[in-house]
Amino acid sequence: MREMSTDMRNLRVSPINQAMFSVSGESSSFVVDIKNRTCTCRMLQVDQLPCPHALAVFASMKMDPYEYCSYYYTSEAFRNTYQETIFSVGNPAEWTVPNDVHDIVVIAPNQKRSCGRPTEKRFRAA
Numbered sequence: 001m002r003e004m005s006t007d008m009r010n011l012r013v014s015p016i017n018q019a020m021f022s023v024s025g026e027s028s029s030f031v032v033d034i035k036n037r038t039c040t041c042r043m044l045q046v047d048q049l050p051c052p053h054a055l056a057v058f059a060s061m062k063m064d065p066y067e068y069c070s071y072y073y074t075s076e077a078f079r080n081t082y083q084e085t086i087f088s089v090g091n092p093a094e095w096t097v098p099n100d101v102h103d104i105v106v107i108a109p110n111q112k113r114s115c116g117r118p119t120e121k122r123f124r125a126a
């Protein structure tokens with residue numbers, strides 16, 4: 001968002017109504033709807049991260065842009081992702097495998113499949 005905030009400097013914000021704003025740049029203009037969290041550039045609804053147009057609106061309205069970021073971008077979500085204990089498998093050379101497990105040989109099922117598309121087993125009634 002900090003990087004994008006440099007892109008919003010040349011944007012002009014003009015209100016359409018209480019929730020919708022027209023944001024125009026040098027060659028294009030977009031409509032930001034802060035109530036429905038949408039922008040016509042679609043970044044706000046797809047990435048759920050404020051686009052430069054939304055950032056320009058938030059700056060002009062003195063609103064907190066972080067309230068419009070998805071929860072999944074927060075450090076809390078990141079921490080919760082790795083909250084559970086993760087057991088790494090480690091080096092296979094250092095594994096302690098019981099002999100009865102070690103001696104089991106697992107091979108692919110002994111089945112021959114003909115190449116091509118399998119025939120249908122269903123037949124239509126006459």
Ligand SMILES: [Zn+2]
Nearest residue numbers: 039041051053
């Ligand atoms: Zn936008």
